[in-house]
Amino acid sequence: MADEVVVFRVWDSPFSYRVELALALKGVNFRRAEEDLKNKSSELLLYNPVHKKIPVLLHAGKPIAESLVILEYIDETWKQNPILPVDPYERANARFWATYVDDKCLEILWRACWTRGEEQQKCISEAGERLRTLETALEGKKFFGGDTIGFVDIVVSFLTPWMEVLQEMARIRLLEEENYPRLCRWVRDFSSCDVVKETRPPREKLVAFFATLKPPN
Amino acid sequence: MGKYEDVKLLGDWPSPFSMKPRIALNLKKVDYELIVEKMNPKSELLLKSNPVHKKIPVLLHRGKPVYMDFRPPILPADPYDRAIARFWAAYIDDKWAMQVRDINKANTDEERAAAAELIFAGVQLLEEAFQTCGKGGNWFGGDNVGYVDITLGSYLAWIRVTEKMSGLKILDGDKFPQLAAWADRFCAEEAVKGVMPETDKLAEFAKTLMMKLKAASPAK
Numbered sequence: 001m002a003d004e005v006v007v008f009r010v011w012d013s014p015f016s017y018r019v020e021l022a023l024a025l026k027g028v029n030f031r032r033a034e035e036d037l038k039n040k041s042s043e044l045l046l047y048n049p050v051h052k053k054i055p056v057l058l059h060a061g062k063p064i065a066e067s068l069v070i071l072e073y074i075d076e077t078w079k080q081n082p083i084l085p086v087d088p089y090e091r092a093n094a095r096f097w098a099t100y101v102d103d104k105c106l107e108i109l110w111r112a113c114w115t116r117g118e119e120q121q122k123c124i125s126e127a128g129e130r131l132r133t134l135e136t137a138l139e140g141k142k143f144f145g146g147d148t149i150g151f152v153d154i155v156v157s158f159l160t161p162w163m164e165v166l167q168e169m170a171r172i173r174l175l176e177e178e179n180y181p182r183l184c185r186w187v188r189d190f191s192s193c194d195v196v197k198e199t200r201p202p203r204e205k206l207v208a209f210f211a212t213l214k215p216p217n
Numbered sequence: 218m219g220k221y222e223d224v225k226l227l228g229d230w231p232s233p234f235s236m237k238p239r240i241a242l243n244l245k246k247v248d249y250e251l252i253v254e255k256m257n258p259k260s261e262l263l264l265k266s267n268p269v270h271k272k273i274p275v276l277l278h279r280g281k282p283v284y285m286d287f288r289p290p291i292l293p294a295d296p297y298d299r300a301i302a303r304f305w306a307a308y309i310d311d312k313w314a315m316q317v318r319d320i321n322k323a324n325t326d327e328e329r330a331a332a333a334e335l336i337f338a339g340v341q342l343l344e345e346a347f348q349t350c351g352k353g354g355n356w357f358g359g360d361n362v363g364y365v366d367i368t369l370g371s372y373l374a375w376i377r378v379t380e381k382m383s384g385l386k387i388l389d390g391d392k393f394p395q396l397a398a399w400a401d402r403f404c405a406e407e408a409v410k411g412v413m414p415e416t417d418k419l420a421e422f423a424k425t426l427m428m429k430l431k432a433a434s435p436a437k
Contacts (some may be wrong), residue, residue: 050308050342062297069303076296086278 005030006058008044010037011201012209014158015067016055021154022071024199026078033058068098071151083151097137097144098155105130106158112174113166120172127174131183138182142189153190160187161203169210224249227263227275229256235274291364298350305346305357306368313339314372320383321427333385337392343369344393355402362406370403377416378423 005023007030009016023030035044035054047056047063056063057070059077064070075083084091108130112123137144137152144152159175164187167174177184190196226249228235239251254263254273266275266282276283292299316335323329350357350365357365380387390397404413 059297064297064300064304066304066307069300069307072303073296073300076299086283087281 003060004058006033007031008033008035008041008047008054008056008058010035010054012206013054014162017157017200018067018154019055019057019070019074021149021157021195021199022074022083024195025083025149025154026074026081028074028078068102068155071154075151081148083145083154085145085150094145094151097134097152101134101152101155105134105156109163109174110166112172113163113170120170124172124174128179131174131180135180135182138186143186149190149193149195153186157190157196157200159183160191161200161206165203165206165210169207223277223279225252225277226250227252227254227260227266227277228273229253238274238276291358291362291367293358293363301350302357302364305343305350305365309343309365309368309372313343317372317376317379317387320379320385329383329385336385336387340387340393340396344396347395347399356399362403362408366399366403370400370409373400373404374414374416374419375423376400378420381416381420382423 005028007016007019007023009020009032011034020030020032033041033043035041037054040052044054044056045052047058048054048065051065053065055067055070056065057073058064059073064073071083084094105127108123108127112120112127115123134156143149144156163174175184175187224247226235226238228239228251252262254260254275256263256273259271263273263275264271266277267273292302313336316332316339320329320332320336323332346365347357350359350363352359354360356362357369362370376387379385388397388400403409
């Protein structure tokens with residue numbers, strides 16, 4: 001089909017999930033092309049020769065890589081239910097927080113769950129600070145995007161269920177209610193959205209999957 | 218369909234420029250109010266909403282002006298072209314610039330060669346990207362300086378310093394003719410001249426910085 005939309009993804013990736021959630025929010029039909037990252041398809045290598053990674057969005061035969069770039073493309077191509085605000089200042093703000101999450105939060109949160117001992121304590125402490133900063137962006141708002149899910153909500157979606165599962169496995173609690181009331185409320189509100197419930201990977205499947213990963217040295 | 222509240226368009230029926238947003242709004246079935254702007258004299262609302270250009274059309278969404286910038290945009294108009302531009306900007310910022318910086322960390326000939334290989338692989342990609350994005354024009358942005366030009370261009374001074382300090386010719390005109398020519402062109406642009414640091418000055422700064430860093434961290 002000429003206008004076909006394909007998402008090259010893996011079911012457990014929070015990055016390809018961003019793309020799928022955005023498309024679902026806009027009611028865009030798409031085909032999922034599941035990848036085996038240990039045996040990448042020739043299509044994936046063709047469509048993302050630079051990084052050889054998922055997600056890749058293929059729209060009418062044209063490939064786009066990098067989840068944030070894809071989100072912007074989706075918002076610009078399908079105008080219903082905008083993901084980014086209209087106001088340029090608010091857009092800049094949304095991009096700021098999305099970049100903050102990707103550059104300052106993701107890795108440290110991941111490491112807090114996979115390291116042990118003294119290093120883990122350091123990571124937990126640093127992660128805590130980053131989350132504290134992130135929480136300020138929720139002041140006076142239900143979602144980062146305001147009344148409805150937006151760009152930053154989509155980008156931070158790895159907090160649930162991925163981070164929940166990882167914290168459980170590592171037996172740590174980063175998002176305590178008393179310390180992060182807004183973020184905890186966000187997790188509940190976000191999780192209760194139909195579009196999120198319908199698109200997210202099953203928690204049990206993630207638990208089983210992460211259990212097979214050995215903690216990195 | 219999303220809910221759009223309070224959309225007003227300042228325009229007029231003869232204006233071909235007003236027609237574009239009107240057609241777009243109609244296609245999207247967005248209700249809007251057309252406020253006829255005769256332009257002579259220019260209304261208070263127009264002067265307040267578009268003080269920079271004082272032109273129509275002006276789209277007012279919830280009272281806030283979203284005015285059409287008639288200067289060449291930094292990002293292309295087409296969503297796919299925009300995605301490509303953003304992709305390369307991200308590649309430059311997140312990957313290639315780091316690889317250029319890393320050659321300074323190389324201690325052995327082996328490490329240096331490995332670092333150089335990575336850098337050149339990247340330059341080759343960018344040389345090709347220049348063709349794809351630029352579509353025959355002088356810039357990654359085509360006929361006008363664009364998003365990728367600005368992203369890559371802002372590293373030029375540091376690239377020149379790295380070339381000087383490492384002895385490695387990164388933007389080699391023999392290997393990468395398009396990029397080498399582009400780099401000279403970029404540095405000669407009016408908008409860039411006053412902002413681009415001089416290589417020697419920056420090299421001095423880099424040396425001082427490196428000495429400070431060496432003094433701060435223990436030798437490996």
